[in-house]
Amino acid sequence: MNLSSDCIAEFCAALPHAGYGGEARLDMPTRLVHATDNSIYQILPHAVLFPRTQSDLAAILKLAQEERFAGIAFTPRGGGTGTNGQSLNDSVIIDTSRYLNRILEIDIANGFVRVEPGVVLDQLNAALAPHGYFFPPDISPSKSATLGGMVSTDACGKGSTVYGKTGDYVLSLRAVLANGQQIDTSNYSDAELREIIAADYDAACAAIPQMPRGLSAYNIPGSFDKQNGRLDFNRLLAGSEGSLVVLQEIKLKIMPRPQYKAMVALAYDNFDTALRHVGALLKFNPTAIETIDNHIMDLARRDIVWHSVENVFPQSDATIIRAMHFAEFERYDAEALASDVQAFCNALKTDGIAVAFYATENPAEISSIKEMRKKCAGLLGNMTGNRRPIPFMEDTAVPPHHLADYIAELRTFLSSHGLDCGMFGHSDAGCLHTRPALDLRQEEDEKFIRILTDGAVQILKKYGGVLWGEHGKGLRAAYTTEIVGTNYYALMQKIKLHFDPHHRLNPGKIAVPPGQKLLEIDAVSLRGHHDRQINSKISALFTKATECNGNGLCFSVMPDDTMCPSYKITHDRRHSPKGRAGLLREWMRLKSADVRAAEKFAPQVKEALHGCLSCKACTAVCPIHVNIPDMKTDFLAEFYQTRPRPLRDYLLACTEIAVPILSALPVQLPDLFGLRDLPKPPEKSLRALMQEFSFRFATAENVRNAPQPVLIVQDAYTSYFEPQVVISFLQLLHKLGFTPLVIPFFQSGKTFHLAGFKKTFQKIVTRNDAMLSEWQKAAAPMIGIDPAMTLVFRDEYPKALKRQPTYHVQLLQEFLSDLDLPQTNPAQHQLFLHCSEKTAAPQSTTLWQNIFAKMGMTLSVVATGCCGMAGAYGHQSEHINNSRGLYDLSWRGKISRGNAVTGYSCRSQISRCENIAAMHPVQILNSALQARE
Structure with missing residues (x-):
């Protein structure tokens, strides 16, 4: 977007006078940490807004109606865990995760909750647990993904064949339209929009894929009842990725949590055999069947998670294991659980297709297996070599009965280009996450983004599948016409034009008004573009900074999680391992080209690192093992080569031999060094x-x-x-x-x-x-x-x-x-x-x-x-x-x-x-x- 920085600065300065009470940040570190998500892209915004109240969201878009600010566009952002650049743009980001994260109401009697969009999935389920209830959609980044983001992408994950997608649970939404008008879908109507959809409905829906995960934005058949002309705005807005409205508040249906659970781990000596076994396994109605390949298993063995799950994996002949299924059973009745699991295990013994299996009802074991599965995406980022499995076509989905054939053809296609990949995901739903191993710092590998996506789309069309099974469209929307047809996309354009006539909400994604172009997957800035500018000698000291793949596990807000304390207490993404790694990457890039620019930026990097507690959680809990404490040490050594050190640094460095001296000092002296509450020695040494x-x-x-x-x-x-x-x-x-x-x-x-x-x-x-x-x-x-x-x-x-x-x-x-x-x-x-x-x-x-x-x-x-x-x-x-x-x-x-x-x-x-x-x-x-x- 061709936009003046002065215009953005003027807009931010005018916000408080328009009734806005949140934060507006223009500093480079804040912009940098919002330039990436969990995808391969890097798009630097001009500003980041942190609204404190729902009315702040309306104030932002009302002020934007002034003619002088007509060129400013806005993209809402939640947890930043999207894999397709959904929350990235080069204008203004509205981050709802820092302050709009309150659970407003829990009504068990009527089975609903009201939340602000920045509430994290695990945060909600922790609040519901004492009541015996839960919010069923279960996604891997549950510790950091927000409900606003889940609604915006209509997210789903494990167990979706039983529990469905996020949109299935939306009861009502409060939101702000592009013109600043606030709406509540529980009492909102729009006759003009109904007429637009009714006129083109039949032609638009004639060619859409017939599968549960077939649509991922502007779900027209799911939201419009042709027979009575009723339009369900909740269904229409779920999956719209901030392109139609900005969410203020969400009312969600909740369910009693099943009390009885079991997990059966099945091992296979062949990946294709494992996938072809799924149809037989589904006859026993498992709640979910999750699948991992041998790459995941090998990486898990090197991770902190392994000590809690190793007994689940076959210990003898481990080298022959090429795939594993984890079949999960959840029931409201103990006898039903026992009967179903027994029948399942008996069938496994009879057919002998799995080379081994292990059944457990132990809650700790089940929890550990789930935790390992949720780390799969991050674990793949820790694969050795310059090429790492990356997301850009990872949530392709087909009808489950076509999964084995589709994956076999896809793997052959990848092999024809000499590429390896990691696979994991939801085989019961026909959605296996495929991450080809590429090094986007190399121009020749960058070309594969287009080549592989184009190829995958052609294979998907053969099997009636879609490119976006559960992670939203983001920057892949240009493939919409190939998947759902030109008529469907034309109606999407009309819906976009109706809601956002000036194309200011998350522009370039999902749909654009006629005459404008969607963003293309290979025509936007990549993280690899920036990383290839880093001198290899400098990069060698801070390798883990460039290896950070943005999985976002360090954004956990759960109080009892080990990672990351500085983010948890500040809710400032600069003070997270991912944020610090991103700032180090930029400092290295600058240092490789312009030492003076790097020197100017270095104090801002130091400020972010200074908040690190050096607890080392990121060295183990992060699946990439992004070691911020070690990189902090290396950076400080570089930083003070050209600057004088504070006296306190020497004092703290000598602490091991200086504790008797420090403890004996009058209280006022440590205060001069900014030290408080120093412990006193006991009477006897x-x-x-x-x-x-x-x-x-x-x-x-x-x-x-x-x-x-x-x-x-x-x-x-x-x-x-x-x-x-x-x-x-x-x-x-x-x-x-x-x-x-x-x-x-x-x-x-x-x-x-x-x-x-x-x-x-x-x-x-x-x-x-x-x-x-x-x-x-x-x-x-x-x-x-x-x-x-x-x-x-x-x-x-x-x-x-x-x-x-x-x-x-x-x-x-x-x-x-x-x-x-x-x-x-x-x-x-x-x-x-x-x-x-x-x-x-x-x-x-x-x-x-x-x-x-x-x-x-x-x-x-x-x-x-x-x-x-x-x-x-x-x-x-x-x-x-x-x-x-x-x-x-x-x-x-x-x-x-x-x-x-x-x-x-x-x-x-x-x-x-x-x-x-x-x-x-x-x-x-x-x-x-x-x-x-």
């Missing part, structure tokens, strides 16, 4: 307590002569601020027959790494590597106490050394879980894990539970997000409010005195926010053994 209880520091001689020695690797925070925890561990080891010896304190260098002092960190690592290698020769186990500080030896050290260390510093639970432990008195306890422990050592939950179980105690793990402390983050004055806010979001009210909390940071935050003394698990174990004595 670790050295004094060790002398009191006759424990010793390690020397080469006493390790050599001690029976069953165990070496304790100290961390500064536990040793200095909580020496009683160290003593409890020493006592526990002693009771178990070991000789605990404490290695004299040395700084690990973690704080230098966090602050971007890479050279200093390298020196510390080199020194410590030599020292720990010497201790390793004693052949005694080495164990750390605090998980975040201990994990540095297996995470940051190998990267700095460019090899695996010869020593292994174990976590407490890793050591204790291998022991035969004595029984104690039965007791029940609750466990709260540190974020780094959850992501870098996901087996920790099971290990701690097994340890407590061996000793006769029960340990339940409490689901929480980040506590908000994260080392120094929670003590920095600029982060205090967010730090406390994160605690309130997920931790407050769950803790009671004596709960087991593994992280020092977490225990410190609990003490600060609720004045509760939490315990380390080893304190509980030691006390339990003492009580037995």
